[in-house]
Amino acid sequence: TILTCMSLCPLGMEPPPERELLCIFGTGDLGRSLGQRLLQTGYRVVYGSRRPHSCGPLPPGAQVMSHTEAAQLAAVVIVCVHREHYDFMEEVAPQLKGKVLVDVSNNSKKGLYPESNAEFLQSLIPAASVVKAFNTVSAWSLQNGPSDAHRQVFLCGDKAEAKQKVRELATRLGLSVLDRGSLSAAREVEDFPLQLFPEWRLPLCIATGLTGFFFFYLLIRDIIYAYVEQDKDISFRIMVSLANKVFPIVSLIMLSLCYLPGVMAAILQLYRGTKYRRFPDWLDHWMLCRKQLGLLALGFAFLHVLYTLLIPIRYYVRYKIREYTVLQIRENKTEVFDTTTAWYTDSYFSVGILGFALYILLGITSLPSVSNALSWREFSFVQVKLFLYVYGYWCACACHAHTPHVNTKAATHAQKRTHAHTHTHTHAQVRRLTAPPSAQAQGRTGAVHTLKR
Ligand SMILES: NC(=O)C1=CN([C@@H]2O[C@H](COP(=O)(O)OP(=O)(O)OC[C@H]3O[C@@H](n4cnc5c(N)ncnc54)[C@H](OP(=O)(O)O)[C@@H]3O)[C@@H](O)[C@H]2O)C=CC1
């Protein structure tokens, strides 16, 4: 007998435990992917289907039978059927008594039904313990092995043991589980897959609104005004010059909107003399989207940088510089180098670049991976620095009125000069500027002569 025992249980190991049997209702996309994963993880799977003999291909190793038969075999039943079809469950109710029912369903829209799908299922089968889970993982990610982004499972249910069972199951599938409480939280859990960047909505609306407003304002002020008053068509400016005015304005306003609610909240707390009272809803919403406001501000600042770097290669700017050079040659004039202007423009750009660097710092410290690594003191230090930057940049902008940016300094000069010239030029000179090539050539040789002279 000792010998036979040794051969049956070698080296004192216990016999392998019976693999647990799980039941899945529905042989659709999710049912099949989930079944396949469960089989790979070491569970046995039995499907409950309306048409056990004609359902599509199932993962190898799975059994398939009618709903009633399948439900009898397992203690856990995963319902991979759309909510609209839940009525068939009532027929299976006697076999589902005391079982754990997992509701995985999602809706195509928010507020489609008065109660959540899971609560509806619980009301259909009161004798079972319904647990909401897996609705945030997709059939696709289950098949491909869940990546980090698709690993989160939210769990809720009224019975602790039932939840524990589903938690173990999900953990064994390699998913990470977060308990959201009782079944009444199911509604919230069902809304997760429907959410479309909820915390981005308000900041994006503000950004769009501000951009639209300033675009139309500047369109009227610069382009339409010039067209109506001076009969000049400068509509090409819409693409770069106008955009490059709108972006920094919107960026700075968004950045202020990012810091303003914090200051307002602090004042409110001081005024109330306590931090234990809730802020009004509007302030609460505003505070919650500060990070997105800041990131959008950074985005607009980035556009401003790109548009500004682009200026020297613009056709319009090159044309103006050329025109100015030609004018100087023709008039045999030399512009003296102005050290003050050089200082002025260089410091202007330098402030912009340093400001942008601090802007980026704000963006980086707001990334979760970075802000988690910072202590509270470090985080607030960086934020205060940024506040100082905002202050500094605003001052710089106020000094420069932010308009020379539209062109490089040289081009602005050229423009000013040519404007001055066209205003003071005699008609003959203007005609020479716009004369046909042959006449222009004459003019040019004239200029060269004067230069030589
Ligand atoms: N697909 C996905 O990525 C995800 C899906 N979900 C949820 O999982 C559930 C199933 O989704 P999915 O697998 O994609 O859907 P499918 O349409 O692919 O499959 C649904 C299955 O439900 C069964 N069914 C259909 N009509 C009835 C009916 N009148 N009575 C009984 N059973 C019926 C069918 O199985 P049979 O013919 O064998 O009876 C069918 O295969 C849904 O609630 C969905 O919201 C949740 C997260 C992700």
Ligand SMILES: [Fe+3]
């Ligand atoms: Fe600028």
